[in-house]
Amino acid sequence: MTTTSETATPTPDRAWIAKITMSELERNPYKAYERLRQEAPLAFVPVLGSYVASTADICRQIATSPDFEAVITPAGGRTFGHPAIIGVNGDIHSDLRGMVEPQLQPVEVDKWVDDLVRPIARRYLEAFEADGQADIVTQFAEPVSVRSLGDLLGLQDVSSDKLRQWFGQLSRSFTNAAMTEDGEFANPDGFVEGDVARAEIQAAVDPLIDRWIEEPAETAISHWLHDGMPPGRTRDRQYIYPTIYVYLLGAMQEPGHGIASTLVGLFSEPEQMEEVVDDPTLIPRAISEGMRWTSPIWSATARISKVPVTIAGVDLPANTPVILSYGSANHDTGVYDAPTRYDIKRPQLPHLAFGAGNHACAGIYYANHVMRIALEELFEAIPNLERNASTDVEFWGWGFRGPTSLPVTWEV
Amino acid sequence: MAYTATVDDQQVSCGEDQSMLDAFLRAGVWMPNSCNQGTCGTCKLRVLNGAVDHGDSPADTLTAEEREVGLALACQARLRSDAVVETLGGAAGGGITHPLRDLMATVLGNDDIARDTRRLRLALSEPLAFHAGQYVELTVPGTQLRRQYSLANTADEDEVLELHVRSVSGGAATERWIFDGLAVGDQIPVTGPLGDFFLPPEDSDDGGPMVLIGGGTGLAPLIGLARTALSRDPGRRVLLYHGVRGVDDLYDLDRMAELTTVHPAFTFIPVLSHEAPAQGTAHRAGLPTDLFVDDIDSARGWSGWLCGPPPMVEAGVKAFKRRRMAPRMIHREKFTPATD
Structure with a gap:
């Protein structure tokens, strides 16, 4: 691993880093990050206005270091507002984790996840299984992901299409990361659609919160209002809204990304696809490899140094943000052989798709089961699924990444 | 020398030269199993503690990585100490099993029914409980060679087993035994039932x-x-x-x-x-x-x-x-x- 000294100003041979563009990263970040891992695994990337960690070692080291704490990326903070669970520390973070975690404990999730997700997956499958063709992303992966979480949150009256629209708007706003040399947002108009989504979300959720304050219900958001509060008091809605947005973006979008990416990976290895279809007990392993291969939360979380610190030979002053590129870390050749290949047979090493440290994803268990049940139902109903070979699958995204569509066909 | 394997709070004595699967099935403890040849992987289990000899487990079915993390093929592995094990997947057939047994059988019929094909009818010394679709093993006399043959019986036909045997050119069990010398009235040992090829309850x-x-x-x-x-x-x-x-x-x-x-x-x-x-x-x-x-x-x-x-x-x-x-x-x- 390269650990040469680095400063905030790119040295001349690192001039290429200053030429990295946002659209290049969104189209395909792997090329730039492969070079970053080789030449500058902890580097200041001007277009992002931030240091970037790109190897598994450095991402894990920073994510778990006591010298760092969480910070939300500037575009993320602009999109969600404060206090979003992914960008806060100390007592507020403890309170927010304590608020969301009880429903996400494995022992809890096991009680209801099958009854929640399986009928939803079946319902969406029934809508198209006689058609002989579908776009798995928009007709299955995304709807199953958003409907499951939507119902869990208590948003039964919000349509799946609306939930999908919201995560798209929030996602593009959250990753509108390009910065000018002066440290300003390069594309401020890019936040408008996030603002529109937030306004719509509040208009839809406020009446529900009004009701749940008076009549607690078995919904996640109702629990967030009441759990751990003194009798007669609830958490302030403005305090929990940023975390609602975290859910409505990441938790809504990413299981869908994971389902679709796992399928694309399996299609790239037809024998492995056949094995997994024939033996559903392999589905969790296929998902784990899918999450490594194309990590849905590719580069959306960050940490900030609390004190001056030297990492991988790079001196970082206190208060230096570092973006953790987990999608890159999961392609680190120091950890994985031929990382660009999807391969369920590779040694099962821990990956960083769900992050690390005390800000690691709180929904790991839930998300893995949503993806598992969705794929179980898909292969049960359509065991003869084939990728529509007349089109290429396009992936998009730097902050969040997954296939934009996945046309498939089958004999009806 | 025998060791004790514990699975799901049940304890089974395993002989030094006995596969874990054989010991479990004989004790009436269900363990998913199918080919009993080390090739299908159905009987893969996790050894939580204890030592095993993997025997002839093929590297394709049980990789080096799997061995390292404590997996074993029950049909091939022999215990080398007392051990605690757990099965990996759900049990087939709802976990309903019939104990694996060794019985003596008398050849009632050994008839040509098609080209190079015989129907072997074996009268058991006592009834054998099995599921339709399962198989039994015959041991070629004077050898250690075991051969698997499916039962054509329904479960209530538990006293006379019906096997269909196709001759294999030069085959030790077929051309040189069943098709050459095995006669009505001969006594042969039968081990069974085995396999997971059966209807749901x-x-x-x-x-x-x-x-x-x-x-x-x-x-x-x-x-x-x-x-x-x-x-x-x-x-x-x-x-x-x-x-x-x-x-x-x-x-x-x-x-x-x-x-x-x-x-x-x-x-x-x-x-x-x-x-x-x-x-x-x-x-x-x-x-x-x-x-x-x-x-x-x-x-x-x-x-x-x-x-x-x-x-x-x-x-x-x-x-x-x-x-x-x-x-x-x-x-x-x-x-x-x-x-x-």
Whole structure:
């Protein structure tokens, strides 16, 4: 691993880093990050206005270091507002984790996840299984992901299409990361659609919160209002809204990304696809490899140094943000052989798709089961699924990444 | 020397030279198993603590990485200390098992029924409990060679076992024993039952349509399965394809005709791969797995049963999935007949 000294100003041979563009990263970040891992695994990337960690070692080291704490990326903070669970520390973070975690404990999730997700997956499958063709992303992966979480949150009256629209708007706003040399947002108009989504979300959720304050219900958001509060008091809605947005973006979008990416990976290895279809007990392993291969939360979380610190030979002053590129870390050749290949047979090493440290994803268990049940139902109903070979699958995204569509066909 | 294996709070004594699977099944403790040859991986388990000798476990079925993390093939592994183990997947057949036993049998019949094919009828010294579709092992006299043969019986035919045996050129068990010297009245040891190729318990059998495809003597377990399914539900739709090379390889046609008469929803389809069917017969040409695809538009809600040469079984799995049979409803006999 390269650990040469680095400063905030790119040295001349690192001039290429200053030429990295946002659209290049969104189209395909792997090329730039492969070079970053080789030449500058902890580097200041001007277009992002931030240091970037790109190897598994450095991402894990920073994510778990006591010298760092969480910070939300500037575009993320602009999109969600404060206090979003992914960008806060100390007592507020403890309170927010304590608020969301009880429903996400494995022992809890096991009680209801099958009854929640399986009928939803079946319902969406029934809508198209006689058609002989579908776009798995928009007709299955995304709807199953958003409907499951939507119902869990208590948003039964919000349509799946609306939930999908919201995560798209929030996602593009959250990753509108390009910065000018002066440290300003390069594309401020890019936040408008996030603002529109937030306004719509509040208009839809406020009446529900009004009701749940008076009549607690078995919904996640109702629990967030009441759990751990003194009798007669609830958490302030403005305090929990940023975390609602975290859910409505990441938790809504990413299981869908994971389902679709796992399928694309399996299609790239037809024998492995056949094995997994024939033996559903392999589905969790296929998902784990899918999450490594194309990590849905590719580069959306960050940490900030609390004190001056030297990492991988790079001196970082206190208060230096570092973006953790987990999608890159999961392609680190120091950890994985031929990382660009999807391969369920590779040694099962821990990956960083769900992050690390005390800000690691709180929904790991839930998300893995949503993806598992969705794929179980898909292969049960359509065991003869084939990728529509007349089109290429396009992936998009730097902050969040997954296939934009996945046309498939089958004999009806 | 014996060691104790603990699984799910049950304790089983395992001999030093006894596979864990053998010990478990003899003790009546269910463990998923299918081929008992180390090739299918069905009996893979996790050794939580204790030492095992992996024996002849193939590297393909049990990788070095799996060995490192404590996995073992129960049908191949021998304990080298007391151990605690756990099974990996769900138990097949709802975990209902019949203990593995060694019984003596007397040869009641050893008759030619088709080209290079015999029906062996073995009268047991006492009844053997098994599920239709399972198999037994015979040991070739004077050797350690074990050969697997499926039972054509239903579970209530528990005193006289029926096996279908095809001669293998130079085969130690067939050409040099069953087809040469094994006589009515001979006493031979039988070990069984084994395998997971059997119907779900009656109370969880949904009675859905079934397709069974057998190649050659792969017909044997299907005869037991089809008759069991039809006795549970006489009107059940059951398609039974028997794939052979030529008309001389067909057998049990009268038996099939009788089943068809009693059960109008039962259809028997003899399929010849290397001969044109004679006019006026119900024989069809081709491969049974292809004919199924031609015959049936959708196998949603069906179960599928495959026993025969590996290429036929693989083609069957593909054919069933092409007609959208749920993969969990696809069953295949996984032991591979010996070729020597």
